[in-house]
Amino acid sequence: MPGPSYPPAAPTISGELVTISRFLQSPTLIGRRLRDLTDLRFISDQILTQRFRSSGGAVMYEVSEPFLNTRPVKAVAPGSEYPRDTPAQGVAALAAVTKWGEAFFISDERIKRSVYAGDEVDRQLTKAVNTVANKIEGLSTAAVSSAITATQAATATWDNASASIFRDVEVAAAKITDLNMGYNPDLLLMSTSKYALLMSDPIIANLRRREATDNPIYGGDIDRVGKFKVVYTSAANLPSNDVWVIDSKQLGGMADEVNQDPGYATGAYNIQVQTMRRPERDGWDLWARRLTVPIVTEPGAGIRITGTGS
Structure with a gap:
C-alpha cells in the first residue's frame, strides 16, 4: 500500500477545532500576554487623588467650600461690638457607595487541560480585575466631565503651524488660579496623539535644555512641562x-x-x-469587586482646553 503523500496538508482551524495530520507535530501556540492595569493606562486615580472613607454606605461632602466669609471686615470703634457674619459654606452633597463586581466559574477540567495549566486561574482573575477597574474608570471620567464646566479655546489646533501649545496651557491654568480659591494647577491630561504633538512642538523644544539627558530626543518622554505633570492615555479613557x-x-x-x-x-x-472551592461542581468560583463612588469636591480645580483637534 503506498504511503501518504509528502508533505501532508497544513493544519486547519475551524471555530474551536484544530485539524492536524497525524504525521505533523502540533503547531506552537503563542498566547496573548494579558495586559495588567498599568498597560491599560487608567487615569482616574491620578486625577481624583484624594481618598475618602465611607460610612453607612455613603459619603457626605461639600462642593467648593469657600475659604472667605461674605461680609467684609470693618473697623471697630473702641467699646463697640464686632460685626457678625455667618460662616460661608459649600453646597452639601451626598454620594452613595456602590458595589461593582463580577464572578465566574472555572472547572477543574479547564485548569488541568488548559494550555496555560496552573496560570489559567491567574489569567481569568486578571481579566476580572481589569473589567472592574475599567467600569470604575468610566464612572470617574464621567463624573469629572460633568463637574468641570470651565473651558478655554486653543489658539489653533495643535497640529497647526500657528499653534501655541505652551501658551494654551498657561492661559488655561491662569483661569483656574484667578478664581482665588487656592487652586494650584499641576497636571495636564491628554490623549496619546495630543501628547505626540506636545512632545514634538518646536516652541517647547526650544525652551528645554539642550543636550540634556532628560531631553525627549534621548529619553523619548516628556513627563513634565513647566510645573505640570503630563499624563496621557487613549482618547477612549478621557472624559x-x-x-x-x-x-x-x-x-x-x-x-x-x-x-x-x-x-x-x-x-x-x-x-x-x-x-x-465548589466541590459539588469540581471547580472554583472567583470574583472581583470594588465598593466605591467617585466624587468631585472642587469643580473649579479643572478646565478643558477645546479646539485642540481630533
Missing part, C-alpha cells in the same frame, strides 16, 4: 478628547468602603478578590 488642566490635589477623589470582609484580598485600585 472627552480635549486637553485637561487640573489641580490633582483638590479636584476630588474616590470614596471607598475599605472595611475588609472575611476572605477578601485587596490589590491595586482597591479592588478586592476572593476565591471559593
Whole structure:
C-alpha cells in the first residue's frame, strides 16, 4: 500500500477545532500576554487623588467650600461690638457607595487541560480585575466631565503651524488660579496623539535644555512641562478628547468602603478578590469587586482646553 503523500496538508482551524495530520507535530501556540492595569493606562486615580472613607454606605461632602466669609471686615470703634457674619459654606452633597463586581466559574477540567495549566486561574482573575477597574474608570471620567464646566479655546489646533501649545496651557491654568480659591494647577491630561504633538512642538523644544539627558530626543518622554505633570492615555479613557488642566490635589477623589470582609484580598485600585472551592461542581468560583463612588469636591480645580483637534 503506498504511503501518504509528502508533505501532508497544513493544519486547519475551524471555530474551536484544530485539524492536524497525524504525521505533523502540533503547531506552537503563542498566547496573548494579558495586559495588567498599568498597560491599560487608567487615569482616574491620578486625577481624583484624594481618598475618602465611607460610612453607612455613603459619603457626605461639600462642593467648593469657600475659604472667605461674605461680609467684609470693618473697623471697630473702641467699646463697640464686632460685626457678625455667618460662616460661608459649600453646597452639601451626598454620594452613595456602590458595589461593582463580577464572578465566574472555572472547572477543574479547564485548569488541568488548559494550555496555560496552573496560570489559567491567574489569567481569568486578571481579566476580572481589569473589567472592574475599567467600569470604575468610566464612572470617574464621567463624573469629572460633568463637574468641570470651565473651558478655554486653543489658539489653533495643535497640529497647526500657528499653534501655541505652551501658551494654551498657561492661559488655561491662569483661569483656574484667578478664581482665588487656592487652586494650584499641576497636571495636564491628554490623549496619546495630543501628547505626540506636545512632545514634538518646536516652541517647547526650544525652551528645554539642550543636550540634556532628560531631553525627549534621548529619553523619548516628556513627563513634565513647566510645573505640570503630563499624563496621557487613549482618547477612549478621557472624559472627552480635549486637553485637561487640573489641580490633582483638590479636584476630588474616590470614596471607598475599605472595611475588609472575611476572605477578601485587596490589590491595586482597591479592588478586592476572593476565591471559593465548589466541590459539588469540581471547580472554583472567583470574583472581583470594588465598593466605591467617585466624587468631585472642587469643580473649579479643572478646565478643558477645546479646539485642540481630533
